[in-house]
Amino acid sequence: MTGPRLLCVISDAEGAVQVSALLKQGFVPLQYQCRGKGTASSEILRLSGLGETDKAVSLAMIRREEAPGLLRQLNRALHLKHHGTGIAVTIPISGLQSSVMHLLDRPIPKKEEEDPPMASQSAYAMILAAVNQGFSDEVMDAARSAGATGGTVLRGRRRGLEEPMRFFGISLQEEQELILIVSSRKKKVGIMDAIHKQFGPKSPAQGVVLSMPVEDVMGLE
Template sequence: MKSNMLAMRLLFTITDVKEAKKIEELLFQAHLPIYYQCRGQGTAKSELLDICGLSGRARLITVTILPQKLVDSIFTSLSQKYHITRKGMGIAGTIPITGIQEIVLKMMDEEMRRKLEENIERNEIEMNKDAMYTMVLTAVKEGYSDHVIDAALKAGAKGGSVIRGRRRGNEAIVQFLGISMQEEQEFVLVIVPKDKKADIMKSVSDSCGLKTPAKGVILSVPVEEIAGMEN
């Protein structure tokens, strides 16, 4: 159980755009170095939007990576300090991560990195026993999404989708990763067969990783159910 607290999670929040400062403050206080944001418009039926209190408003979608051990405190703050559980304040959730590039893990010390690697592997084994697909998510500098798609296709992917947004975070991380904060980003989502995930992530990392001009961050999350994909 103790090691499970180091398992990596993808945290997402969907809030009104006016809550941007509150989300920024929350992530800064939690010492989460990088997060990504994009804007969207809700398209659910009015009854559901009314339940969530989000009807007719633009959304701010925020995504970041964090250890499992921080999830409870983040959700406590979202509920008690930022009142996200109140009608109209938004939605938050987490997704287990089953793959991440090595350079991101190097942000942790050696012992934590070793445990995180073990837990990422365990996540993949335990949560994808029957799953045939995984989603590879890549965030790159604006203008490099085609490079990501090309690298993924070269390794066996069938295609992908692109969302545009912005990378935000703590400027202190810039020196370590050699990236710029508050930079326009393109997010590429590619659903691939599980047995091709490693090859596709390596191909994308080699072509568009943090050591390339694209400055890409790449990770994967499980896909439990899917329709419309060819084997």
């Protein structure tokens, strides 16, 4: 599938500096970074180095043909083939304003070597769950019970139209926790169901859960 992609890289703070530098070297015009918290279980922490540690989420809009080269460079810099070093995924973007598309329209450096093998685009999905503050640990417990191995928590605030929110009994401007989980597509529905049943809109968590298709993956092989 052609068109723009959202590159999402989850790493530690040091890795985020390397990600930013690589994107600048590749003349990627737009990138964003925010802080989060890793939520892998203690067993995964023991085995792979993941856990309740500070994480950085780096986001950038790129062209589809840039993805293999950028992922190759990220793998080299962050050692993504090693457990606990980070995860990089690309997600198809269905629409983008013309001015940003124009920014993305620039020459791409020639490949220096063959692209590394990446997971099939049908193998993984990214799940996003938004819940009231204080529920992320319980959400991750439910997700793990359905096969998730870990996730990353971001903090924010819910905003929306008052009338639809009142219909569901959801309060506006509540502090929110956003949980990002990359899972196999086979486990996606089970994980989403487990979260929805315990933490849906009418629960105290007032949760919303959705999934996005993931195209390329590094860090989960």
